[in-house]
Amino acid sequence: MEMISKSMQALLSQNSVIRAMFEEGERLRGEYGSDKVYDFSLGNPNVPAPAEVEQAIREVLAEEPSVSVHGYMNNAGFADLRTAIADSLQERFGLAYRADQLIMTTGAAAALNILLKTVLNPGDEVLTFAPYFSEYKNYVQNYGGVLRLVATDPETFLPDLDALRKAIGEKTRALILNTPNNPSGVVYSEEVLRGIQGVLAEKEREFGSCILVISDEPYRELVYDGAMVPWIPALMPHAAVVYSYSKTLSLPGERIGWLLLPDSIPEARELYAAAVIANRISGFVNAPSLIQRVLKRTLGCRADFSVYEHNRALLLRELPKMGYRLVKPEGAFYLLIQAPEGDDAAFAATLKEERILTVPCKSFACPGYVRLAYCVAETTVRNALPGFRRTAESYKAKGLL
């Protein structure tokens, strides 16, 4: 008798590749010292939470009773916090929201799982644009769904509307949008989003369907050069929003975010009630309570993103000079570099000889690129530059760059 379910067996064998990469990094750190290994492989924020967060923790402990700070609440989260978030969204984006449209979740990953569990029947299709955050595939499969990837323009990584039109069929249940995008850093403009909405509306009429847009926005506040991230429910009536404070407040370990289900989604009230149940029965029960109380006091605060800005500026200035072709990111803390030989695994292996760790983007459905996560110390970027330069020169010597 096999101990492990068939679905998990499949994931276990895939996972060994990622683990091998991680263990190789550990081996290099052990051999050369961690200051001599330039690890751009993980999207792990390296800046501290803003001082307001620790201050708020102290205030909550001093001012609020233990049984409510650490206690159960409605599975949707504390109502006063949800009201405060609804008000803040209204102030920022000009649309009215209420507490009973929001569910506090154990991070964005929980919110995505809850919503997918609430809407997917086995065999339903969910679309997303490639390149994409590869966990979406697992999240969709958790509920028997099938993730279908839709092409983007190979130069800009912006959505290909014809490809979207062709990808939508009778079984299409949802479209996951992720802007600013992981791994490309690309931000969709209002015009791009209007284009997507046009295709969705056309296809909804054709199939008599409602295609739920799931806007996954953990990088909303992380944009550069004054880039604007449009508020998607203002442009797409069937859009739900998934948010996380992991990057905004640099709290990725705390698992805190929310799911917003606007009234413009059909059956929004029932959908909300079902999603609250899904939150409970999936084992989340409720988002962690103390950090909810803290959030109530720190809405609008931001971690200091200046190190990301400096790293991005440095990479965008130096790497093209060496001959590398980049996709200029407007948001998030990721950067795609084209593999000079066209093979992402080979390019990542070559960079690893310089102890520069990156992720080959085949796993993000973006073969031919490697991803740099530049949420690292600025010295890591500076010290990695000579290695990037030597690598570029070796490619040039072979006529590949």
Next chain:
Amino acid sequence: MEMISKSMQALLSQNSVIRAMFEEGERLRGEYGSDKVYDFSLGNPNVPAPAEVEQAIREVLAEEPSVSVHGYMNNAGFADLRTAIADSLQERFGLAYRADQLIMTTGAAAALNILLKTVLNPGDEVLTFAPYFSEYKNYVQNYGGVLRLVATDPETFLPDLDALRKAIGEKTRALILNTPNNPSGVVYSEEVLRGIQGVLAEKEREFGSCILVISDEPYRELVYDGAMVPWIPALMPHAAVVYSYSKTLSLPGERIGWLLLPDSIPEARELYAAAVIANRISGFVNAPSLIQRVLKRTLGCRADFSVYEHNRALLLRELPKMGYRLVKPEGAFYLLIQAPEGDDAAFAATLKEERILTVPCKSFACPGYVRLAYCVAETTVRNALPGFRRTAESYKAKGLL
């Protein structure tokens, strides 16, 4: 097109019963004042977390760097915390454990979901003894499994071994044990557990199978009159343990617990690796980080359970005097009262006329009983007693008590 998945539609219609009960409670509180409503319906700890928890939060903030306190870690949780828990289990129960057998989880509900996802194929059967915590059914269904209930002795609520023997078949994948039990408060002795293990071993030989025992132990420390809760992996080689600090540290909102996979389970290493992946892809990612750091400093601490002891003593003394038949609980903070007319819904409705709120136990597969959760203020118990007495007298007048 329907917005909500078929599986969640079914749950949504069931849930309206629970919500109606909750809303009725709110209505009574609004009409009579909350001090005149005696709410025994929710298993929500009402004692504060021990002072050591708040002290530890302050120490963590003062002594540990923000990027690690609030940051990502291995999906299994902080290794130093897992080592400390393994050492503490070894000290308490005399068996050696390691960090890489433990996964920190977002509460016991998360641990149960992760483990069931890791082992269940669609159609697999999971057994548990009735009465039972009704969420188990949802957790098993989340992964296409079928929960089958096994009878207990109608007087003692202890397992019926013949019923267990008959219930085990080729499809039996796991048995969930919950001692101290919700809703009965019954604790299984070593002798009872050896009896269960005998049947499991016999059936494993017959079917050439491994029946995973999942020991769900949130109430382990909550026992009375010196009752002992045996360490189940010492008696059952194929047992995994699921634990929560919700009751021990009175932190139910924080969602913190663990899953232990001892080496005596076949394929334990692969099972562990798969469960870590299940933790990630289900959307938990990792147990909340600050509270993990706090737990490292508060292992061995306990909330003050004296109010539960007093409430239990008071109810066990007074209710039988009035004529009610109880199942004497040795653990947890629940008490079952037999419905004098044999109909739990009718008994709960009669008690509600005295503004005493209980849960009819049909939903726990224990018809004919109502559940009292006595994790309430002692005054709530005291002030409810006259209502219990009047209700008993009305039953006596009808010859039912």
